[in-house]
Amino acid sequence: MDTFLRQLHDELGQDVVYSAAQDIEPWLSDWRGIYKGQAQAVLRPRNTAQVAQALRLCQAHGMPVVPRGGNTGLCGAATPDGSPRNVVISLDRMNSIRALDTIANTLVADAGCILGDLRRAAAEAGRMLPLSLAAEDSSQIGGNLSTNAGGVNVLRYGMARELVLGIEAVLPSGEVFNGLHTLRKDNTGYDLKQLFIGAEGTLGIITGVALRLQPQMHERAVVLAAVESAQQALEFFRLLFGVCGPRLQAFEFFTDACLDLVLAHAEGVQVPFGQRHPAYVLVELADTADAEGLQALLEKCMEQALEQELCLDAVVSSSLAQLQSLWRLREDISEAQRADGPHLKHDISLPIERIPEFMESAAQRVQQAEPGCRPYIFGHFGDGNLHYNLSRPAGADKSWAAEHEHAVADVVFDEVMAYGGSISAEHGIGQLKRGAFLRCKDPVALELMRGIKQLFDPGNIMNPGKVL
């Protein structure tokens, strides 16, 4: 055993340090099996002090460090690169709730807590942690913040960033940034915690988080509206936003092609309209109480929408079962597309008002570049976030996706940039989009980011090959 490993063992204890090949194997790839790397050791510290010790040693020996949360990311940010010197630091054993307060409406937790566990703890206390996403029962809150996760409630509650009151993080030097407070107001200097949010582990390791909680929403009301175009969907959104105000919590869009896909691949789904339409919008309102008032508001709003010709048809859910079956039409799209075979995903965002223009222009560019490819466009329209997914042309081989990945991404991202959008809405950069990020990002911003990276991590040990 070499000096470095021996020191890790001595300082952290045997039960924290894993270095046998069979022990570290499970930590070397992402959950989808797309990325695969190497490492000399996996550390599973039990507390912040051990994370600090580990980083101090890694820095002293110049060993690259890969922080690991629940491994649910889509960009390979938590998978080591090819260097056999990597040290993976997993937060999975740091999974205690440190405090939950229903007066201050705050939750303080170790970074390794599972998001779903935190959501349940909040609910048991009569509060809501409004970060919710498909992987919530395996993703860790530290990873959620490191990627500034989005999810289904962003329209109402914002990205993960907006839920954060405080962060505790260990710097590569082993020093602890102790910003784990729960204050709503603190104007004392630069807001350093913001830098760790979305940094994908390139500046340090988040070890503790303080989050704000919201009131529980006991009542929901849903409408599925048919629209003739993205532009009509947006005009409809304008009405809803003004009328339903603080209750609006989802505004999801999908094209008729997406519905086709769901009907072809999912069991027991039904189209609630007598005829098909070009696209659909699913709207959800929620409130603390008064189911009838909420339903009445939504129905009144839909009357106005139909009167003003902001939609073609609409179905308001009248039962929980119907509400859930309407949601399935939107939620089953990803699964249906997977069943259809390999395809290209683009998690992009745009200035909301420019989405229709973008969709028209991008459709042309994509068809020019890849004639016959099939677009499946859906997403969080109210946030300007599109899942701009492309499947292989009818009759093409399944290898199409892998072969055209980079060329198609270039076309899509160039269009995104031309319309002032972002090439990563909610999934981050990681390994996947690093090249595109370095190509597309404003050079002044990139230079400042490099300076910040250098300031926080002068030895360049934190998550090499990711983001910058």
Next chain:
Amino acid sequence: MDTFLRQLHDELGQDVVYSAAQDIEPWLSDWRGIYKGQAQAVLRPRNTAQVAQALRLCQAHGMPVVPRGGNTGLCGAATPDGSPRNVVISLDRMNSIRALDTIANTLVADAGCILGDLRRAAAEAGRMLPLSLAAEDSSQIGGNLSTNAGGVNVLRYGMARELVLGIEAVLPSGEVFNGLHTLRKDNTGYDLKQLFIGAEGTLGIITGVALRLQPQMHERAVVLAAVESAQQALEFFRLLFGVCGPRLQAFEFFTDACLDLVLAHAEGVQVPFGQRHPAYVLVELADTADAEGLQALLEKCMEQALEQELCLDAVVSSSLAQLQSLWRLREDISEAQRADGPHLKHDISLPIERIPEFMESAAQRVQQAEPGCRPYIFGHFGDGNLHYNLSRPAGADKSWAAEHEHAVADVVFDEVMAYGGSISAEHGIGQLKRGAFLRCKDPVALELMRGIKQLFDPGNIMNPGKVL
């Protein structure tokens, strides 16, 4: 005229550069006349390019730069220090709205726009810009963001930071950081705009802002509740938060002593209770529509509060006039205290659930240090933000405040730190709290802030003597 001034004149034009003593005099002090400095020139650029040119020249000549917004700050951050080399750059001529969109609900504006003008523009378009504060008709939005302003709606909408979608800023080098987008989701690297928010002009000059808008709230309902203690106020808050949820937009606390002061100094105010109580809480709900539903919700909630003994008595407003007269009891406190004579203000914040403990402990410490001094405690309880103000002991000379300022601040701030609070909730650091900030801030955080300052402003020309 020396080389530097001549170059400014040549590059920016005569009408942008002021250097005659009588022309620059009005720009050398703060609005309260507490701070006073010197400068060699005042620049009033008309666009971002001119700000960039000005900063390039200042950096080349090593001239200190003091950015100036509406001059409504309370900490002297926009007042030059004593150096005759200072160059004040005022944003007052950059006051155009660049875009307002009611689909995306976004407002893009020059940094020199007056906050009140932006609020009115949003309202005319059927939307609301929820940043609202006493100085809104003279403060500039760039200054609001540079100080991360708070105000009366923080409980519902957050600090200024949470309203910001994008920022355009000129770095000391003259380079433009072009982060002026309106995206809701953008996970491409570190969120640099966060650093300019609350930096008080020490990292660059904000020249443009992109803000999110909210739906207009057409209906309001207010209750004034009497409570026996801060702890009871917080228990009452817990109920309100869960029941009224997204409608809750103010939870203001003040002691009976504050009410005394208002009754002594303000005209035509009335106490709505038959007897006096130890303290009071003013609650406001607001919604897009349905005045009756809102009123009914508040009344139902107050029934529960009285039943559960979470307050002693309560008056729900039944008319706009009554609503306004209830608000006066809270809003007139500052003016009444001014009328009472010089006093010491402390804009502090605390973990909300610890406010009662803090108040008890701080009262003892303050009385030990300054026997007989009169505390007037009020503030945005729901945000953990107290205005912890102290007036001279009965019979003491009016010079008491000035003579005891630093000693009292030390006592108050030590208590704040002991309870995990912040010595500046919403007013910032500026010149006023620089010493206390450097003394109280975590050393690891301070070191990172110094590194960031050095990275953005290697020549150390931006707003010297402020914050760091």
